[in-house]
Amino acid sequence: MIGSLLYYALYPLSRYMESRRLHSVWNGGAITTRSFTQSQNNMLDHWLGPGNGTKGQTEAKMKEPSPEQEDDTWRLMAVLHGTIKNEAGSKMSEGESAVKEKEAETRNGQIQDAVEAPEQGGGEITVHYEVFNTKQNTEDGSLSPTEDPNQDQASGLHLACLLTEDITQETPSPGQEKLNIPSLEKPMPPAEVTECWDEYLDPVAVGKGGESSLELICSLLLSNTQPSKVSRQHGTQAGWHFPAGPGLAEELQCPLWQFPAISYYPPVDSTVPFEVMWRVWEEVDESATAAEPFPFTKASMDFTVMSYNILADDLLQAHQVLYTHCPLEVLDWSYRCSLLLEEIQKWKPDILCLQEVQENHYHEQLYPALSQMGYTCVYKRRTGTKTDGCATCYRSSCFSDISVTTLEFFRPGIEQLDRHNVGIIVLLQPVVMHGSEVKAKGSLLCVANTHLLFNPRRGDVKLAQLAIMLAEIDSVVKSCEAKGEHCNLILSGDFNSVPSMPLYQLITTGELYFQGLPASMISGQEDLSHRAYGHRLFAPLWPSSLGITDRCQYTSVYKEVSKRESQKSGKGQYSHDFMRQLRFCPAACIRPLDLQLIPGVTDITSEASRVNQPDKSFSHTISHRLDLESVYKHVLPGFGNPEVTTLHSEGAATVDYIFYSPRCTSVWDQNAGDFASKGLKLIASLSLLSEEVLWSMKGLPNHIFPSDHLSLLARFQVDLNAA
Amino acid sequence: MNNKFDALKDDDSGDHDQDQGSPKDSEKEKTEDKDEDQNSSRRKMVVPGAGEHPLQYNYTFWYSRRTPGRPASTQSYEQNIKQIGSFASVEQFWRFYSHMIRPGDMTGHSDFHLFKEGIKPMWEDDANKMGGKWIIRLRKGLASRCWENLILAMLGEQFMVGEEICGAVVSVRFQEDIISIWNKTASDQATTARIRDTLRRVLNLPPNTIMEYKTHTDSIKAWEDFHGLVNPSGGR
Numbered sequence: 030m031i032g033s034l035l036y037y038a039l040y041p042l043s044r045y046m047e048s049r050r051l052h053s054v055w056n057g058g059a060i061t062t063r064s065f066t067q068s069q070n071n072m073l074d075h076w077l078g079p080g081n082g083t084k085g086q087t088e089a090k091m092k093e094p095s096p097e098q099e100d101d102t103w104r105l106m107a108v109l110h111g112t113i114k115n116e117a118g119s120k121m122s123e124g125e126s127a128v129k130e131k132e133a134e135t136r137n138g139q140i141q142d143a144v145e146a147p148e149q150g151g152g153e154i155t156v157h158y159e160v161f162n163t164k165q166n167t168e169d170g171s172l173s174p175t176e177d178p179n180q181d182q183a184s185g186l187h188l189a190c191l192l193t194e195d196i197t198q199e200t201p202s203p204g205q206e207k208l209n210i211p212s213l214e215k216p217m218p219p220a221e222v223t224e225c226w227d228e229y230l231d232p233v234a235v236g237k238g239g240e241s242s243l244e245l246i247c248s249l250l251l252s253n254t255q256p257s258k259v260s261r262q263h264g265t266q267a268g269w270h271f272p273a274g275p276g277l278a279e280e281l282q283c284p285l286w287q288f289p290a291i292s293y294y295p296p297v298d299s300t301v302p303f304e305v306m307w308r309v310w311e312e313v314d315e316s317a318t319a320a321e322p323f324p325f326t327k328a329s330m331d332f333t334v335m336s337y338n339i340l341a342d343d344l345l346q347a348h349q350v351l352y353t354h355c356p357l358e359v360l361d362w363s364y365r366c367s368l369l370l371e372e373i374q375k376w377k378p379d380i381l382c383l384q385e386v387q388e389n390h391y392h393e394q395l396y397p398a399l400s401q402m403g404y405t406c407v408y409k410r411r412t413g414t415k416t417d418g419c420a421t422c423y424r425s426s427c428f429s430d431i432s433v434t435t436l437e438f439f440r441p442g443i444e445q446l447d448r449h450n451v452g453i454i455v456l457l458q459p460v461v462m463h464g465s466e467v468k469a470k471g472s473l474l475c476v477a478n479t480h481l482l483f484n485p486r487r488g489d490v491k492l493a494q495l496a497i498m499l500a501e502i503d504s505v506v507k508s509c510e511a512k513g514e515h516c517n518l519i520l521s522g523d524f525n526s527v528p529s530m531p532l533y534q535l536i537t538t539g540e541l542y543f544q545g546l547p548a549s550m551i552s553g554q555e556d557l558s559h560r561a562y563g564h565r566l567f568a569p570l571w572p573s574s575l576g577i578t579d580r581c582q583y584t585s586v587y588k589e590v591s592k593r594e595s596q597k598s599g600k601g602q603y604s605h606d607f608m609r610q611l612r613f614c615p616a617a618c619i620r621p622l623d624l625q626l627i628p629g630v631t632d633i634t635s636e637a638s639r640v641n642q643p644d645k646s647f648s649h650t651i652s653h654r655l656d657l658e659s660v661y662k663h664v665l666p667g668f669g670n671p672e673v674t675t676l677h678s679e680g681a682a683t684v685d686y687i688f689y690s691p692r693c694t695s696v697w698d699q700n701a702g703d704f705a706s707k708g709l710k711l712i713a714s715l716s717l718l719s720e721e722v723l724w725s726m727k728g729l730p731n732h733i734f735p736s737d738h739l740s741l742l743a744r745f746q747v748d749l750n751a752a
Numbered sequence: 753m754n755n756k757f758d759a760l761k762d763d764d765s766g767d768h769d770q771d772q773g774s775p776k777d778s779e780k781e782k783t784e785d786k787d788e789d790q791n792s793s794r795r796k797m798v799v800p801g802a803g804e805h806p807l808q809y810n811y812t813f814w815y816s817r818r819t820p821g822r823p824a825s826t827q828s829y830e831q832n833i834k835q836i837g838s839f840a841s842v843e844q845f846w847r848f849y850s851h852m853i854r855p856g857d858m859t860g861h862s863d864f865h866l867f868k869e870g871i872k873p874m875w876e877d878d879a880n881k882m883g884g885k886w887i888i889r890l891r892k893g894l895a896s897r898c899w900e901n902l903i904l905a906m907l908g909e910q911f912m913v914g915e916e917i918c919g920a921v922v923s924v925r926f927q928e929d930i931i932s933i934w935n936k937t938a939s940d941q942a943t944t945a946r947i948r949d950t951l952r953r954v955l956n957l958p959p960n961t962i963m964e965y966k967t968h969t970d971s972i973k974a975w976e977d978f979h980g981l982v983n984p985s986g987g988r
Contacts, residue, residue, distance in 0.1 A: 442803040574803045574843070601808030603908035605901065605954070608842050616801065617846030624837045630815055630853050630862075631836055 310713045310744070311666075328749040330459055330471050331712060332427055335378035336521035336687050338480065338675070338738035339369055340730065341385040341417035351677040351737070354728045359735075366390065368735035370398050376715070376742055377402075380457075381422040382478035382521045385736075388416050395420070409435040413449030419522070421453045421478045428457040431473065436501055438482075438494040445493040445571045452479035452498050456505055456516070459747055469749040472515045472707070475505045479522040481532075488551020489564070491525065491532055492543070492651070493571045499581035499653045506655070515707050517747060518690040520657055523675075523738065526552035527682050528663040536657050536688055544568060544649035554682065568649050573614040581653035584610055657688040660714050660743040672717035675738040676729045681720040687743050715742035797869070800841035808909045811919075812838040813848055814865035814873050829874065838869050845907060855922045855929065856896035866903050867919030867934075875968040879918050884938030884967035886948055888931050888957070895922055895929035898955050902931055905954040912950070913943045938967040 342362040345352060352360055359365070373381065381404065386395060388410045399406055405425045410418035423430070434454040440446035459471030479498050482490045502518060509516035526532040530553025535541035547563040549555075571577065576584050584607065611617065624631055663672050663683050674685040692708035717739055723729060729737045800806040813836035816829070836852065839845045855864060865873035875881065890898055899922040911917055911933075918934040935947060944965055951963065 440803075572803065574805065601806060601909050603805065603842060603904075604910075605904045605908065608845075608904050608908055611805065611842045612846050612850070614843050614846065616804065616843040617850050619847060620851050621837055621839075621844070621847045624848060624851055625815075625834055627815060627834065627836070630817075630858070631851055633851050633853055 308718070308739075309716050311716045312713045313711050328469060328751075329710075329746045330427075330461060330469070330749050331744055331746050332379040332459065333376065333742060333744045334380045334382070334476070334519055334521065334687055334689075335373070335376060335740050335742045336382045336384075336478070336523075336685055337369075337740040338384040338523040338685060338736060339386060340365070340736040340738065341387040342390065343387055343416045344385060345737075351679055352730070354678050355730060356727075359730050359732055362390065365730060365735035366394050368733070370395075372735070372740060373399070374402065376740070378742060379424045379427045380476055380519070381420075382453075382476065382519075383420040383422070384478070384480035384523045385417045386420045388418060391418075391420060405430065407433050407435070407453050407455060409451045409453050411449045411451050412437050412439045415449060418451055419453050419478050419480055421455050421476060423455070423457060423476070426462055427459060428474070429460055431456040431458055432505070434501060434505070436479075436497060438497055440575065443493075443572055443575060445489045446497075446575070448482045448484070448487070448490050448494070450480060450482050450494055452477060452494075452501075452522075454478075454498075454501050454505060456509075459749075461749060469751050471747040471749050472517050473509050474517045474519065474747070475502055475509075477502050477518070477520045477522075479520075479524075481523065481525050483525045485525075485552055485554040486549045486564070488532065488546070488548040489566055489570065491552055492535070492541075492566075493575075495524070495532060495535065496571065496577050496581045496651065497575075499655060500577045500583050502655060503582045503653065517707070517709050518655060518657065518688070519709075519745075520655075520688040521686060521741070523685050524552075525554060525684050527554060527684060528659070529553070533659075533686075535651060535653070536686075537659060539654065539656070540650055540652040542650045543570065554684070555680075569613060569615070570651060572616075573611045578610070579648045579651045581651060656690050656693075656708070658691045660687040660689060660711060661717060661741065665717070665719055670719040670721070673720050673723060673739075674717060674741065676720060676723045677737045678728070681723065683717075685738055685741055687714075687741050689743070689745065710746040712744040712746050714744070715740070717741075798838045798840040798844065801843065804841035804843040806841050807839075807845070807907055810838055810840045810869035811845070811866055811907065812836075812869050813852070814863075814867065816863045816865070818861040833865070833873065842907070854896040855899045855924055856893065858924045861925065863921055863923045864899070865919060865921045866906070868917070871918050873919055873921065873934075875972055877918075879936055880934060880968055882938060882968075883918060883934055883936045884944070884965055884970075885921075885932040885934040886944070886951060887964045887966055888951070888955070888961065890929045890931065892927070892929065895924065895931065898922075898931055901954050901956070902933060902951070905950065906933065910950060910954060911947055913946050916940070916943045916947070934968075938965075938969075 342365075345360060345362075381399070383395075386408065388408075391408050396406055396408070399422050403424050403426060404422035405428075406420055406422040408418060408420045410416070432455070436452040436454065438446055438450045438452070439448065454475065454477045457474045457476060459474055460467045461469040477498060479494070481494050484490070498520070502520065506516050506518070520536070524532065524536075531541050531543065531546060531551045533553075543551075543566045546566045548566055549563050551566070569579065573584075578584055626632060661672060661674075661683070664670065665672055672683055673681040674683045675681065689711065690708045692710045726733065729739070734740075798810055814833050815836050816833040818832060837848050839848055852864070855862075867873050868879075871877050871879040888898070899920075902920050902922075905911065906917055906920055913935065916935045916937060918936055920931065920933045923930040923932075933947060933951065935943060937943060948963055948965070951957070952959075952961070957963075
């Protein structure tokens, strides 16, 4: 039987996959698998609908006003790259970049087909039955004009694969399917299927089990055989849209893997150079967001935000030791630039926050290319001698800008702000254009982009830089509030700090008790606790002359004063509050040299020590009032391997983030006479990868990813109001 | 009013200005020498540090205390008054202030003076001789807070009377504390009224608080009357 043949043929491959941290492979596999046969799956869902109620569930989960449209949505999910020959697959490879609608047609046809299928099996799923049906469907599909590649693979291999898929697919409830595919074990299949399924999990199982696992592998391979492109139909359960067109699959295109001469890993059987790139859209668990108490439909707009540290060439050259693992050609800027632009072109983020953008590259290459893609760009070079900076770009067709602020963190005379990092904050108005006319508007969106200091020992600097960023965001929010408008937040960039460490905590929990913390611990980038003489943090973290409180807000008087100062020349006018804020500034804690010592009168030991008592206003905590949550949760589904956003020869870590203000419960808005939901609804994020997987691609940068960071990409939804 | 002060003086409390007796002629030269020293050291003008918040004027803290057991009239005012230090910015102000005892914690017969750099806390100073002061008497327990509010308002230029303000004094006495703010031109009623209103505001005084304006010439006269000096030609 074909299955057993395949089993033997592919056995080495399965071993290989095992050797590569099986679980992560399988995670990807699970997703891929699902996505691969999504069309079939959907079809089966519908077909099985009457029997097991899957369809009903699906519909219940539909939140979008037009489910039919949703049905049309096809998603490109993931690519498994391999050299297994599957002529059908490769031949049809172009097919799957097909436009949604056409695919939808195809799929509808399939559904009908499926529905017409004689046996409405319900939970009773037998292998043969499925094979039969899938085959039928596949044939139908192949007749359709836009040939869904999935169906084109009408070989036995396919069928086996489809079989697996279908079982996998139909068993989990749609809710469970989302994001929740951490491991293959997770889905709870109906009783009939369970047995098989368990066996599928055992890659080296024999007999039926062996076949099953083989089939699973087949499915992986099949998706591989489609050169890098797998379309995924994201049916109704998902309720989110992906751009039509080339999309992700192309992005993930991995040219036949060419192992350079030097490899960290012993070359795998060269006949099976099997490489996997799973940067796939992962939906947010619907169960979490489904709790929304008002399931009314409201016009909404989806947009995507990408944060990307693109590795400035000058920095690469300056730190070549970090990239010794890379073949020289992938370090070449023009090569990296073309990969970068390709990547942006593929994902088409609506908002793009770049870091480490070298000034000349920005002006010569990136800006021209990006503006041609329809982006409006803001660039801010770092102060000092470094040649790179940050760039924030947004699609002018989706956003109009309200204000743009560029921030320099370098403040002469302030020890904690002696480094030349910068940030950009733009306030955008999401708009839906119809022709040249604005049809609808969303809540204002404040997009902050920064690249904090790298130096792991200078946590004090990072915190002060972050405080400036937060204070500026806060003032933007305030200015919106003053106009009676709500403002959603995106804070993204390279924070040079790892998850759950103090700086991260400050952002996500809104508070940090810092007194006595070693400055080197703030970011958690490296464990420097062995350093005996580490600098520790003590209040105040920055001099009050910075004009930022320990709540990461501008002192209102500070603004008031500076305003007044600018208005009239009458300098030196200060309010009590303002002056009191300076009371415990570092200068006030030092005994003046020229202070006459009068016992009992001027020998008071610095009042600061008195004030340090907890009952005083001098806080050992810094906080902020912005509600920020990370898009990424920093562990990969399944075995919980850490995600990494950057990797080079000295380590891998998550240091890049997209934080956003999450949607809170809808509230009745008197003004709008409507339920206004504040905050952003996170729809999906582009999965990150584990360190192992990245090393299996020979680290970063490589032939796919042009930087030593990965791009972060998130899809949000914001409600619209008619203009 | 003067009588009242005089009466208070006897029980070791009262208007410090009247206690700050004129030095005897024999002491005068000595103290003038000392003044020279102080002046020369003061000439090194303080400047705001980098990034600090400059004040419109530089100020100098002074401290005076009457040595217990000696009658007020036998002590030189200038003998007893000490310069604590000068500052030019908000930050520098706090440096001094945070190392100084709070008026409410002081014991005995003591005064803090905070005057613009170059102006001595004496009636006779050129800046003061045409001037006067607003006086507020406080029951015990209020001095620290009121003093701080007063000087912050002065340093922060909240009185909005141009260059009229000369300085402020807090006097700790036996049964009460007295704060006062001095200005240049006693005859300028608009200015003095404005100072009074600002005082009420920044000290958050109840409306019935008695505020008393006293010209320095009156103060001098009262002092002389008290000490039985007929001829005030000494300028004291």
